[in-house]
Amino acid sequence: MSHRLNLLAPEVRANPYPYYAELRRSAPVCQVDPGGIWAVSRYDDVALVLKNAELFSAKGGRIALLPPWLDRNPMVDSILLMDPPEHTKARAIVSRAFSTRVIPRIEPLLRAAGRGFVERLTPGCELDFCAELAVPIPATAIADLLGLDPALRAHFKRWTAAFVAIAAATPEMREGIRTTIVELEQYLREVIAARRAAPRDDLVSELLAARIDGVALTEPEIVSFLFLLLAAGFETTTHLLNAAMKIFTDHPEVYARVRADPALVPAFIEEVLRFEPSAHIAIRHVKADVEIRGVKLPAGTLVAALISSANRDEQVFPDPDRFDLDRERQVGLSFGYGAHFCLGAALARAEAKIGIEVLTSLPGRFEWAGRAPEWNISLTLRGLKECWVRYVL
Numbered sequence: 339m340s341h342r343l344n345l346l347a348p349e350v351r352a353n354p355y356p357y358y359a360e361l362r363r364s365a366p367v368c369q370v371d372p373g374g375i376w377a378v379s380r381y382d383d384v385a386l387v388l389k390n391a392e393l394f395s396a397k398g399g400r401i402a403l404l405p406p407w408l409d410r411n412p413m414v415d416s417i418l419l420m421d422p423p424e425h426t427k428a429r430a431i432v433s434r435a436f437s438t439r440v441i442p443r444i445e446p447l448l449r450a451a452g453r454g455f456v457e458r459l460t461p462g463c464e465l466d467f468c469a470e471l472a473v474p475i476p477a478t479a480i481a482d483l484l485g486l487d488p489a490l491r492a493h494f495k496r497w498t499a500a501f502v503a504i505a506a507a508t509p510e511m512r513e514g515i516r517t518t519i520v521e522l523e524q525y526l527r528e529v530i531a532a533r534r535a536a537p538r539d540d541l542v543s544e545l546l547a548a549r550i551d552g553v554a555l556t557e558p559e560i561v562s563f564l565f566l567l568l569a570a571g572f573e574t575t576t577h578l579l580n581a582a583m584k585i586f587t588d589h590p591e592v593y594a595r596v597r598a599d600p601a602l603v604p605a606f607i608e609e610v611l612r613f614e615p616s617a618h619i620a621i622r623h624v625k626a627d628v629e630i631r632g633v634k635l636p637a638g639t640l641v642a643a644l645i646s647s648a649n650r651d652e653q654v655f656p657d658p659d660r661f662d663l664d665r666e667r668q669v670g671l672s673f674g675y676g677a678h679f680c681l682g683a684a685l686a687r688a689e690a691k692i693g694i695e696v697l698t699s700l701p702g703r704f705e706w707a708g709r710a711p712e713w714n715i716s717l718t719l720r721g722l723k724e725c726w727v728r729y730v731l
């Protein structure tokens with residue numbers, strides 16, 4: 339590649355995969371824009387960076403979450419940006435509160451959201467699948483998980499879209515992001531105060547009751563974790579559902595197979611995760627001088643681990659640009675690797691399963707409604723902003 343790749347350039351956002359293939363081939367460790375950050379693109383190198391928390395610090399994520407124009411973002415104090423041993427302790431306590439028993443409780447609510455979507459469908463109608471189902475499913479899950487007022491679900495998209503845009507925000511977007519953070523923090527503090535006064539069977543009450551070596555979590559610690567859940571658990575799943583719909587409309591033969599055989603739903607979800615990972619890039623910084631493939635990276639260097647490139651690495655996934663339901667190995671790095679492996683992976687898969695089952699159990703099917711896909715602006719997440727489709731019988 340003769341010039342430096344800009345990860346945020348519109349043509350790269352629209353289809354990064356040919357650019358990543360070129361990086362894997364000719365410059366697997368190289369500088370890219372914005373900001374001359376170093377990118378690693380081969381599967382083994384991405385896995386190494388994510389796995390080796392001694393050498394690659396998660397605090398590198400500050401660059402994406404707390405740029406100089408932003409004075410405050412509670413998410414930078416969350417487990418996502420902690421290194422061991424601090425991370426190990428804090429993750430143990432939040433994961434206890436975030437146990438798998440949340441899934442059976444949430445499933446009936448998600449199925450109800452699915453039924454509401456089906457009831458609104460009429461033959462020939464055009465709809466934005468993103469607004470109609472890809473947002474409501476994770477919004478329902480997170481609202482229930484956090485015990486938030488369902489009436490506030492409409493705000494979720496705005497709140498979380500603000501976080502994920504931080505690293506790529508234009509000057510005009512900055513004031514809106516600052517205001518959103520203040521608004522959300524204030525709201526979450528009110529929820530915490532309410533649960534302190536009257537505990538319920540929900541995550542916030544469990545976090546308040548939790549103890550590490552006999553010590554309770556502080557209010558800022560709880561706020562930062564709730565910020566993380568909203569940002570990490572919502573937009574990512576919306577993007578996954580939108581990506582699934584786009585694959586159905588781009589590949590009618592895949593859609594037909596999954597409709598004919600519901601047992602293929604889990605394999606379909608795994609292949610969507612590999613093919614279009616919504617957590618596109620993870621950021622780390624180098625703690626001590628290191629060399630990858632002969633390239634010296636001094637301490638302090640920022641590294642972008644290109645998860646989405648790793649998932650298309652031909653050394654690991656033969657014919658990687660083909661969406662293949664029958665792939666022998668499907669699991670890529672979509673939920674991360676090592677210490678920070680996604681805490682919500684089981685929940686995300688459960689949400690996706692319910693969403694996909696809605697799409698495959700209908701008498702009709704969906705077609706792309708002809709509007710050009712538009713991708714979000716974010717350094718770390720990638721997904722469609724809207725997903726216009728037509729329902730045909």
Ligand code: HEM
Pocket residue numbers: 388396417418419429566567570571572574575578615616617620621671672673674675677678679680681682683685686
């Ligand atoms: C398709 C959906 C999802 C994808 C692709 C995804 C992906 C990821 C990835 C790649 C990481 C690691 C980031 C890194 O190493 O820097 C991560 C971490 C995390 N995810 Fe997810 N995630 C999804 C859904 C969820 C959901 C539904 C929740 C919870 C409601 C969640 C909660 C978290 C948390 C708390 C972490 C931080 C774990 C830690 O730092 O120890 N995620 N996720």
